[in-house]
Amino acid sequence: MFEKLYDETENVNVQFVGFTTExxxxxxxxxxxxxxxxxxxxxxxxxxxxTLLGSEELEDTDHLKSVFRIHxxxxxxxxxxxxxxxxxYATLDAQYE
Structure with missing residues (x-):
């Protein structure tokens, strides 16, 4: 037995980005x-x-290390x-304050 919490369909924007460090x-x-x-x-x-990333998660370096397994x-x-x-983030976080 289960209770469905939500079932939403949405057209979304997806951005693909890549970069390198040393x-x-x-x-x-x-x-x-x-x-x-x-x-x-x-x-x-x-x-x-x-992971879901808001501005507060970007300030938590330990969170990024854990989620993306960065040593x-x-x-x-x-x-x-x-x-x-x-x-x-300026537009995203501001609308939910």
């Missing part, structure tokens, strides 16, 4: 949706690992900086 290449699919309080779903194309604090900082420049 040691690592990253390829992400970013799904922009109205679900999940407007937080985009960020999917690592190499590992399939994904270096510096790599996690570089990823956070890249995503801050890529994702339009």
């Amino acid at each position: 040691d690592v290449r990253y390829d992400f699919g970013i799904v922009f949706t109205n679900m999940f309080f407007g937080k985009p779903l960020v999917v690592c194309m190499q590992t399939g690992r994904s 270096s604090y510096e790599e996690a900082k570089e990823l956070a900086l890249f995503l801050k420049e890529t994702l339009p």
Whole structure:
């Protein structure tokens, strides 16, 4: 027995971005949706690992290290900086305050 919580269909925008650091290449699919309080779903194309990322999650380097299995604090900082420049958080977070 189960209780369905939601079943939504939505046309979404998806952005594919890739970048490299000195040691690592990253390829992400970013799904922009109205679900999940407007937080985009960020999917690592190499590992399939994904997470919802709002501005508060980007400030938590340990969270990024854990979700994307990054071993270096510096790599996690570089990823956070890249995503801050890529994702339009000013408009997303403001509408849900």
